[in-house]
Amino acid sequence: MIDKSGAALWPGLAVVTIATGYLIALLAAERETVIIALLILGIVAVAAAARLKLLDAVHGSFARHEDTLGRFAIVAALAVAAFFHDDHFVMLLLTTVLLYSVATLGLNIQIGYAGVLNFAGASFFGIGAYTSAVLNAQTALPHLLVIAIGGLLAALIGSVLLLPVLRTRGHYAAVVTIAFALLFRTFLEVNDVFGGPQGMQVKGMTMLGWSFNDNIEIGGVTLSLYMNYFVVSLLLLIGVFVLTQRLERSWIGLNLDALRLDETAAACFGLDIARWKTAAFVVGNFLIGVAGALFAMVGGFVAPNNYTFEDSLILVSILLLGGIGNPWGVVVAAVIVVVLPEKLQAIAEYRFLLYALMVIAMLLFRPSGLLPRSVRRYFPGQPS
Amino acid sequence: MTALLETGKLCKRFGGVVALDELDMAVARNEILGLIGPNGSGKTTFFNVVTGIYSTDAGRVRFDGADITNAAARAVYRAGIFRTFQRSRLSLPLSIFDNIMIGDHKRLDQRLWFNLMRRRAFKREFEQACGRARALIEVFEPALAERMFEPVAGLPMIDRRRIEICRALISEPKLLLLDEPSAGMTHDETAELMNDIFLVRERNKNLTIVIVEHEMGVIERITDRCVVLNFGRKIAEGRYRDVAADAQVQEAYLGVA
Numbered sequence: 001m002i003d004k005s006g007a008a009l010w011p012g013l014a015v016v017t018i019a020t021g022y023l024i025a026l027l028a029a030e031r032e033t034v035i036i037a038l039l040i041l042g043i044v045a046v047a048a049a050a051r052l053k054l055l056d057a058v059h060g061s062f063a064r065h066e067d068t069l070g071r072f073a074i075v076a077a078l079a080v081a082a083f084f085h086d087d088h089f090v091m092l093l094l095t096t097v098l099l100y101s102v103a104t105l106g107l108n109i110q111i112g113y114a115g116v117l118n119f120a121g122a123s124f125f126g127i128g129a130y131t132s133a134v135l136n137a138q139t140a141l142p143h144l145l146v147i148a149i150g151g152l153l154a155a156l157i158g159s160v161l162l163l164p165v166l167r168t169r170g171h172y173a174a175v176v177t178i179a180f181a182l183l184f185r186t187f188l189e190v191n192d193v194f195g196g197p198q199g200m201q202v203k204g205m206t207m208l209g210w211s212f213n214d215n216i217e218i219g220g221v222t223l224s225l226y227m228n229y230f231v232v233s234l235l236l237l238i239g240v241f242v243l244t245q246r247l248e249r250s251w252i253g254l255n256l257d258a259l260r261l262d263e264t265a266a267a268c269f270g271l272d273i274a275r276w277k278t279a280a281f282v283v284g285n286f287l288i289g290v291a292g293a294l295f296a297m298v299g300g301f302v303a304p305n306n307y308t309f310e311d312s313l314i315l316v317s318i319l320l321l322g323g324i325g326n327p328w329g330v331v332v333a334a335v336i337v338v339v340l341p342e343k344l345q346a347i348a349e350y351r352f353l354l355y356a357l358m359v360i361a362m363l364l365f366r367p368s369g370l371l372p373r374s375v376r377r378y379f380p381g382q383p384s
Numbered sequence: 385m386t387a388l389l390e391t392g393k394l395c396k397r398f399g400g401v402v403a404l405d406e407l408d409m410a411v412a413r414n415e416i417l418g419l420i421g422p423n424g425s426g427k428t429t430f431f432n433v434v435t436g437i438y439s440t441d442a443g444r445v446r447f448d449g450a451d452i453t454n455a456a457a458r459a460v461y462r463a464g465i466f467r468t469f470q471r472s473r474l475s476l477p478l479s480i481f482d483n484i485m486i487g488d489h490k491r492l493d494q495r496l497w498f499n500l501m502r503r504r505a506f507k508r509e510f511e512q513a514c515g516r517a518r519a520l521i522e523v524f525e526p527a528l529a530e531r532m533f534e535p536v537a538g539l540p541m542i543d544r545r546r547i548e549i550c551r552a553l554i555s556e557p558k559l560l561l562l563d564e565p566s567a568g569m570t571h572d573e574t575a576e577l578m579n580d581i582f583l584v585r586e587r588n589k590n591l592t593i594v595i596v597e598h599e600m601g602v603i604e605r606i607t608d609r610c611v612v613l614n615f616g617r618k619i620a621e622g623r624y625r626d627v628a629a630d631a632q633v634q635e636a637y638l639g640v641a
C-alpha cells in the first residue's frame with residue numbers, strides 16, 4: 001500500500017520550517033516564563049498534530065522526499081546559526097547538539113543496529129577528547145588528523161572489550177561496558193600525565209593557518225568564534241548521517257538487524273556474527289571518539305568529570321528518546337536533551353532525574369521513541 | 385551412488401538425556417525423506433547437530449563428499465544446507481523482502497565499500513534481488529509479492545510459513561531441512577504449503593528434502609522414504625506404508641509396553 005497523502009513534499013517542508021522557527025524562538029527566549037510557555041506550546045502542538053493524524057503526512061513526506069528535505073534541514077540549521085551568529089552561548093550550544101548527535105549516531109550503530117549494548121559511550125567520547133588535549137599540546141600534528149586519531153584510539157581501546165562483548169550475550173556485555181566506564185574515570189583521575197582530577201586545557205583548532213578560536217569579521221559583521229566549530233561539526237554530522245543511512249539501507253544493515261533479532265537463526269543463514277558485531281562496535285566507537293576529539297577543541301578543556309557513567313546514560317537516553325535506529329530521531333532528541341537543561345536553569349540541577357523520567361515515560365508510552373524507525377527502504381521513494 | 389548427507393554413529397547427550405544415540409542416517413540425492421518419531425525422540429536435535437547449532441558428542445557427519453562434523457553454522461549454510469525452525473523464527477519488525485533476502489546471504493555482496501560507497505552498483509544488485517524474491521514468493525502467494533516491503537509482524541501464520549520456506553529456498557540449497565512446517569496451520573493450509581513446495585521442487589529437481597512432520601497424511605503423500613526415531617535411536621526405515629505397519633513403530637507411537 002502506498003500512502004498517497006504521504007507523497008507530497010509540503011508537509012515535510014512545513015514541519016522543518018516550523019521546527020526551525022520554534023527552535024530560534026526557544027533559544028532567543030530569556031525569561032523563564034516565556035521559555036516554559038514555549039515548551040508547553042511545543043508539547044501541545046506535537047500532541048495535537050499526532051491526534052489529528054498530521055504526523056502521518058509528515059512521515060510519508062520524509063519517506064518520499066528524504067533527500068530534498070535533508071538539504072532543506074541543512075539550510076534550516078544554517079539559518080538558525082545565522083540568526084545567532086554573534087551569540088557565543090547559543091553557538092556553543094548548537095555545536096554541542098551537532099557533536100552529541102554524531103556520538104549518538106555511533107552508539108546507534110552499536111545498540112540500534114547490532115544490538116551491542118554500550119554504556120561506556122562517554123568514555124569513548126573522553127578517549128577522543130584526551131587525545132586532542134595531549135596531541136594538540138605535545139605535537140604539531142594537523143588538527144584534522146588529531147581528530148581522526150582520537151577516533152582510532154577510541155576504536156582501538158574499545159577493542160579490549162570485544163572479547164567479553166562477543167562472548168556474552170545481552171545484559172552481561174552491558175555490565176562489562178559499565179565496568180569499563182567506571183575504570184576509565186578512575187584511570188584519568190589517578191594519572192597525573194592527564195592532569196588528574198583537574199583535567200587539562202585543550203588548544204583550539206587551527207586549519208591551514210586559520211585559527212578557530214578567533215571571532216570572524218566579515219564586512220563589518222562579527223561572527224562568534226564558535227561559528228568555525230559549528231560549520232566543521234555540521235559537515236561532520238552530515239557525513240556521518242549519510243553514511244548511517246546508507247549503512248542501514250544495505251545488506252550490512254540487514255545483517256545487523258538479523259543478528260540483533262535472532263543470533264542463532266542468523267548464524268544458520270551464513271552470517272559471521274563475531275565479524276559484524278566487531279565491525280559495528282569498532283565503527284561506533286570510532287565515531288564517538290571523533291565527536292569527542294572535536295568537542296574537546298570546542299570546549300577547550302577536558303576533565304574526568306565530563307566523561308562519567310552518567311554522561312554515557314545521556315547518550316543512551318538521546319537514542320531512546322529519538323527512536324532507536326532512526327538518525328532523524330537522534331538529531332531531534334539531541335536538540336531536546338542538550339538544549340532543555342541549558343534554557344531551563346531551574347531544572348538543570350535535576351537533569352538526570354529529568355532524563356530518567358523521560359526515558360521511563362518513553363519506554364512506557366512510546367517504546368520506539370519520538371520518531372520510530374520504519375521498515376527498511378533501500379532507496380528513497382520505494383514503496384513502504 | 386553416495387548419499388548426499390550421511391551420519392555415522394552420531395551421539396548427542398544433554399546431561400542424562402540421550403537425544404541422539406549412535407544414529408546412522410543416509411539421505412540420498414534428490415529424495416524426500418520423512419523423519420518421524422514421538423515427541424522428544426531427537427528429530428530437532430538431529431537438525432541442530434547437523435547445522436552446527438549444537439556440537440556432537442561423538443560420530444561423524446558428511447555432506448556432499450565433505451566432512452562437516454562440528455562445522456560452524458555458517459559453514460554448513462555455505463556448503464548448501466538450509467533449515468527451517470519448528471517455531472516460526474521470522475524477524476517480525478523486518479519486511480517480507482528483508483526476511484527472504486537474509487537467506488541469500490552468500491550471494492549478496494557483503495563488502496563495506498560496495499554497500500556504502502557504490503550505491504549505483506548496489507542498486508543493481510538490489511533490483512536483481514527483488515526480482516528473485518518476487519519470482520519465488522509468487523509461486524507461494526502472489527498477493528505477498530505486492531506487499532514485499534511491509535513488515536511480517538501483521539501476517540497470519542500461513543504467510544509466515546510461506547516466507548520462511550522462501551527464505552530457505554532463495555539461496556537454492558542442495559538440502560532443505562524442514563522442521564514441522566505445518567505447526568500452527570490448519571489441515572488445508574498445510575496441504576497448500578506442501579503443494580507449493582512441490583512446485584518449487586518441480587523446477588529444481590536437485591533439491592533434497594528432509595522433513596519432520598506430525599501430520600502423517602503429509603508424510604505419506606510427499607515422502608519417498610521414512611526414518612523413524614525413538615529415544616534418539618533409529619527403530620525403522622523404509623516406505624511410509626511399511627514403517628507405519630511396523631510393530632515397533634506402533635509401539636513407540638502408542639506407548640504400548
Ligand SMILES: Nc1ncnc2c1ncn2[C@@H]1O[C@H](COP(=O)(O)OP(=O)(O)O)[C@@H](O)[C@H]1O
Pocket residue numbers: 398401402403421422423424425426427428429430
Ligand atoms: N537444549 C537442550 N537442552 C536440554 N535438553 C534438550 C535440549 N534440546 C533437546 N533436549 C532434549 O533432547 C530430547 C530430544 O528433543 P528434540 O530433539 O527436541 O525432540 P523432537 O524434535 O523429536 O520432539 C528431549 O528429551 C529434549 O528434552
Ligand SMILES: [Mg+2]
Pocket residue numbers: 427428429470
Ligand atoms: Mg522437534
